[in-house]
Amino acid sequence: MIGRDLVFEIGCEEIPARMLARALAELPGLARARLDEARLAVRELEAVGTPRRLTLVVRGLPERQPDLRERVVGPPVGAAFGKDGAPTRAAIGFAQKNGVAPEALERAEVAGKKGLYVVATRHVPGRPTFEVLPELLAGLIPAIPWPKSMRWGWSELGFVRPLHWLVALWGDEVVPVRWAGLVAGRHSRGHRFLAAGAVELPSAESYLERLRAAFVVASPDERRRLCAAELARLEAETGATAIPDPALLDEVTNLCEYPVGVAGAFDPAFLEVPEEVLVTTMRNHQRYFAMRAAAGALAPRFVTIAATVTRDAAVVRAGNERVLAARLADARFFFAEDRKKDLDALRARLDDVVFQAKLGAARSTGDKVRRIEGIVAALAERVTFDARVAGRAAALCKSDLLTGVVGELPELQGVMGGHYVRHALATDPAWAGDAARVGQAVSEHYMPRGAGQPLPASVEGAVVGIADRIDTLVGCFGTGLEPTGSADPYGLRRAANAILAICLDLGRGGAREAVGQGAGWPISLDYLIEVAAQQFAGKVEITDTDCGELHEFFRGRLRTLLVDEGLAALDVDAALGAGFDDVCDARLRARALAVVPAAAREVFKRIANILDDAGGKGVAISGEVRPALFEADGNAEHRLWDAFTAAHDRLEAARARQAYRDMFAILVELQPTVAAFFDKGGVMVMDPRPDVRDNRLSLLQRILAPFAAIADFRVAAGAAS
């Protein structure tokens, strides 16, 4: 049986764009779970919608539920039948509940339980789908998750915005879904202005097409394509190119039912304001796409996606141009005012801005800036960079938080700081030569702004950014604000990831290792935590436990980053198990581990286990290997010692070069000899003679030591062994 299609439309007032996207993503799963529970297998299921409607489209919904036959376990036989063999009240009740006669109860063994139990075979005839649907669909409405919902009129029920109509059609039949006083019918609504009023739907199959005729493009995918096509049309008309912005495209798609692109222009005089300010003003305040001229420079143009067709597009364009001109005039005013401000004076005012209230005496952003300066100064002892430039950048890095443009457009923090610093220092004789570099470091200190985003190009920007983030991490861990579960309100995971990403990039094995080579990269994590903790001295007590927890937090973040890079989780855990203070070294070791086959890992895990056992029993190991105590010439322990001593120099040399692949190759070489040591015909380590036993344990310890320093073999072999 093929089944009929179902359309269920929830009509309401304008749903916020970002909430619409999430609701449409969740709706199919919610419907699927309810249909599964109702034993209704469907061919296809999707959600479409616009700001004014959420619609579930189900294809191939069968005419009825299949019958259900299931075995239900009841009370133990002892409790179900009396001494005379007659069913007890418990058994009769159980039988009735499941619609069977007491005589039909079976006795059976039940998995996981002892003794015999009473079992009934329950038979539930499938109901017609038409009877199941009203309740099932009504139940979907309150199940849709909204970040915020509201009440309206006198209703005590909540929804994202007031509800106005419901449509539920199964084939050509109306399903009478009831919710909040509404009863579903076959009448949808057209576009608010272009086709106001009811749209009659003869059948579920006609839904998309009938709405299309009423200027409603219900499918978000299709609307997005239409928006993109409008952009392309206006690009061709204007000769300029819209700056690609997928998130904005998604948003404007969900701000309309019928997209109509309108291109406009602004006074080229505004182009004197930094491009980021113009683009962000257009995007955030107006949802406009900014455009570039053929040569790549910002064009004094924009595209807006209107939500309706008007009689004269020139009116809409002129209106939008007027609004934008006012916005840009404001932005230019703020920018000009900001450039008059003394950045050091702004820095002093940061003492009044709360960075983190829980830090008590160290809570202000001004305090934070002083700590960043302190960390940068300390890092200069380990890492090579222009400490004068980085120090000045550290001092000024947060001043832009008190500027007008950043107040209006917070995401431009850093970027604006860079502009203002370059401008201010250019006229300062002491700094003019370095103005660009200090500005660059300030603007780059927020980079990377997210996973996979560009890293700071300058080492000074990297250092200030690391100092800023380690300060946040230490401060939060020191005051009990570390992330719990999925909640991370202070962005600490992102902060740790950014520190690691910068270190992994500039250190050995990173994409820009040439830049960091010989310059102290990567920074030791322990040193970083230590110098950051020192900055709080006398104000906030940062305990060793806090630092230890932060260290483990870095382990978790580093593990995730390396696994995301494509390394095997087992290799990463084994490498990090031998330390990760130098995160690049840990990465090299994790990468190299890939060459070690499972059998070799097993053998070395065995060594580690034997040594652990001995340690656990309180057996002291001298670490001194005396070949004189070997049992006989040419036996397994002799051969192992010879093989190891022969490889020793090569191992040391490889280790000095961080050539971990070579070290593991030697491990693989040694594997058969170690295996022979343990195998039949080998030797017994835990010999009753103390000196022999100690000699063998020492032999194993010596062999394991160079490898244990680079990987934890108790982890590397996996759980099963």
Add this chain to the structure above:
Amino acid sequence: MYLQDLIFALSRYWADNGCVVEQPVDVAVGAGTFPPATFLRVLGPEPWNAAFPQFCRRPGDGRYGENPNRLGAYYQFQVGLKPAPLDIQDLYLESLRRIGLDPRDHDIRCVEDDWESPTLGAWGLGWEVWADGMEVTQFTYFQQAGGIDLMPVTGELTYGVERIAMYLQDVDSIFDIKWDKHVTYGQLRHPWEVEYSRFHFEESDAAFYFELFDRYERECARLLERRLTLPAYEHCMKSSHAFNVLDARGAISVTERQRFIGRVRKMARECAEAYVRSRAALGFPLLPAADGARARAAFDAAADDGVNAQALAAARAVSPLRAAPDGGADGAVAGEGGAP
């Protein structure tokens, strides 16, 4: 359309649709939400439909009359419909047509903008309404005021009068708006903007305004004890304005700011609670007498549960949904079925 004609047209339109055209409150306020005609009337079960222009002062937004788009004080045309009728969006769109913003000519749309007033302990959900990309109205379904859950829900429409006038008159500066045939907005308002910017940013006496704040706050508390709710709320409004003056002067540090907002919120909450009690004591006089008595009885019966629960109980007692056939089960909204 002259600015005053815009106000006339909106007043006439909303009067025709059942609104009382109450006149603005004679106390300095920052928004049309503050006047008792909004903040107090949205509380409790009584219906209330009102429309009025309100002079709103935003000391910190002043620009010495030099910015063509920013003012330290401006006019809001404020409409409150309680309960918000189900066709409130259609009513609103018709009001736009009346003032010359026809959706056949302009791109009108609703863009998410949730509203929250930390000083009033109030929030609501709704939109900013855009006409060709310009925000012309704030449209809010009030959910809470003075910390009290609102039932029934009021729909609040706040028109930005100057912006709409600039658009309709095609002028690039607020000060070029024609108030009527003879007088411009600038002629009327520019000196105020210049002098008050100087006053707010340079001359206001912070010590004096700190003292005012404290005294208004104390007076508010004293009047509440004397069960003089309306005068008490006036002093709440006054202390809120004193706070805005101090804030514009830069006299309040970032950390102190939250504390001052909390103090105003506490006054607003206490006034709101006192107001609901005083309306209950009067038998909720804007309800039909029988409903008023029932609402009051329900309010009194819930006395142990706090004002919020009492207000909800009073509303439930007179809700039109209580008699609906399946209203008890699913709290129906006034029926508007899909099928005609």
